[in-house]
Amino acid sequence: MKLGEGVEAAIHCAAMLAGVDGNSTMSGAAMAEAFGLSPSYLLKHLNQLTAARILESVPGPAGGYRLARAAERITLLDIVLAVEGREPAFRCGEIRQRGPIKLDASAYVKPCGINTAMLKAERAYRAALAETKLSDIVANYAAEGDPRSIAASCAFVERHQRPQKSASSKQI
Amino acid sequence: MKLGEGVEAAIHCAAMLAGVDGNSTMSGAAMAEAFGLSPSYLLKHLNQLTAARILESVPGPAGGYRLARAAERITLLDIVLAVEGREPAFRCGEIRQRGPIKLDASAYVKPCGINTAMLKAERAYRAALAETKLSDIVANYAAEGDPRSIAASCAFVERHQRPQKSASSKQI
DNA sequence: GGACTGTTACTCGGATAAATGATGTCCGAGTTAACTTGG
DNA sequence: CCAAGTTAACTCGGACATCATTTATCCGAGTAACAGTCC
Numbered sequence: 001m002k003l004g005e006g007v008e009a010a011i012h013c014a015a016m017l018a019g020v021d022g023n024s025t026m027s028g029a030a031m032a033e034a035f036g037l038s039p040s041y042l043l044k045h046l047n048q049l050t051a052a053r054i055l056e057s058v059p060g061p062a063g064g065y066r067l068a069r070a071a072e073r074i075t076l077l078d079i080v081l082a083v084e085g086r087e088p089a090f091r092c093g094e095i096r097q098r099g100p101i102k103l104d105a106s107a108y109v110k111p112c113g114i115n116t117a118m119l120k121a122e123r124a125y126r127a128a129l130a131e132t133k134l135s136d137i138v139a140n141y142a143a144e145g146d147p148r149s150i151a152a153s154c155a156f157v158e159r160h161q162r163p164q165k166s167a168s169s170k171q172i
Numbered sequence: 173m174k175l176g177e178g179v180e181a182a183i184h185c186a187a188m189l190a191g192v193d194g195n196s197t198m199s200g201a202a203m204a205e206a207f208g209l210s211p212s213y214l215l216k217h218l219n220q221l222t223a224a225r226i227l228e229s230v231p232g233p234a235g236g237y238r239l240a241r242a243a244e245r246i247t248l249l250d251i252v253l254a255v256e257g258r259e260p261a262f263r264c265g266e267i268r269q270r271g272p273i274k275l276d277a278s279a280y281v282k283p284c285g286i287n288t289a290m291l292k293a294e295r296a297y298r299a300a301l302a303e304t305k306l307s308d309i310v311a312n313y314a315a316e317g318d319p320r321s322i323a324a325s326c327a328f329v330e331r332h333q334r335p336q337k338s339a340s341s342k343q344i
Numbered sequence: 345g346g347a348c349t350g351t352t353a354c355t356c357g358g359a360t361a362a363a364t365g366a367t368g369t370c371c372g373a374g375t376t377a378a379c380t381t382g383g
Numbered sequence: 384c385c386a387a388g389t390t391a392a393c394t395c396g397g398a399c400a401t402c403a404t405t406t407a408t409c410c411g412a413g414t415a416a417c418a419g420t421c422c
Contacts, residue, residue: 001175001176001252001256001257001261002174002256002257002261003173003261003262003263004173005265007262008262008263008264008265008267008286009267011286012267012268012286015286033271033272034271034272034273035267035268035270035271036267036270036271036272037267037270076289076290076293080173084173084174085173089173089174089175090175090179090180091175091180092180093177093180095180095181095184095207095208095209096184096207096321098207098208098209099205099206099207099208100205100206100208101206101324101325101327101328103318103320103321103324106318107318107320107321108318108321109318110316110317110318113309113312113313113316113317114180114183114184114187114309117248117301117304117308117309118248118301120300120304121248121297121298121300121301121304122297123300124296124297124299124300125293125294125296125297125300126293127296128292128293128295128296128297129289129290129293132289132292132293136289137285137286137289140285141285144282144285145282145285146275146278146279146280146281146282148275148279149268149275149279149280152273152275153273155273156273
């Protein structure tokens, strides 16, 4: 029951990317610098977000990352699942049928009650994460964050975002 | 976001211990055999449950483990926290103040909104786990489990449980 | 025959190695901007 | 002066070491039952 450190970085980066203009991008190196992280390692997590269609990557000079869709359509669950994997935290190893009292398969058609209960809890966890959109994070930060911190963040974004010449609308 | 394998073993053992009579005990070796696990390693998890006051251990010959309180008063959350640790899965490393835009401490009195959202989800997870009592697991198994499996489990318990001569009521 | 004592075998408990996964780093493929050069 | 070609630098992407956590194991401390012995 421990989430990797990359989840925090991924969410912070996504929130920062929500502040860049339309089709502009921000390089992974800039975000790594903003949070004091290893650039090469942050790329690993950003690539996971890209593979999950949450971010888009633009190669070449003046390239970088950008949200693949509006912040209102990105939930914390999307990000967590992209970084940590989609499989549930509790994996039933069916140890009830690993001992000497192993019956034939017809006795284990019903799912393990323990597994059911654990998965129910995990559904609650994911539902709570799905309720929070990335735009909520940004809005909450804009509303309740310290004004100096907001100003510093906006200044950093303004300084490091790289506008793109074309491709303002990307059809998939 | 991955729970250790010991959680499953711990819950199964607790459920099995819920089937032993009053003050009888069952040895860790017996439970390890029942689930095909390494006896020495299972002891590690059982000790964690003992340290968390969920189980009681009786040393010596005819010793073993026993529930420390009624199954109605043990929740899945108790077991999970005992094995996996009590700290939340998401630990906010405050990476927002690790970069070059570090303001003075007065700008970070408000908790990080991301941390708040993640902890809210974790509260939902723990609440769902707290709703399920160990007695519910046992009752559900008795009601919906395969009759042959129930009979085999009961026979195993009957064969391996060790009644205690005295100390029927233990005051702490 | 009963009670005490020493032994013994069984239990838990913690200290000690191996393995898996997470973390961190490096170098290469690809792409686009800028520069150079010719018209 | 303009445009095409070339260069070059910057980007992402994946392959390669390093470290921590989890998993697994072994041996020792402790305890209660059991057998033997004395009263």
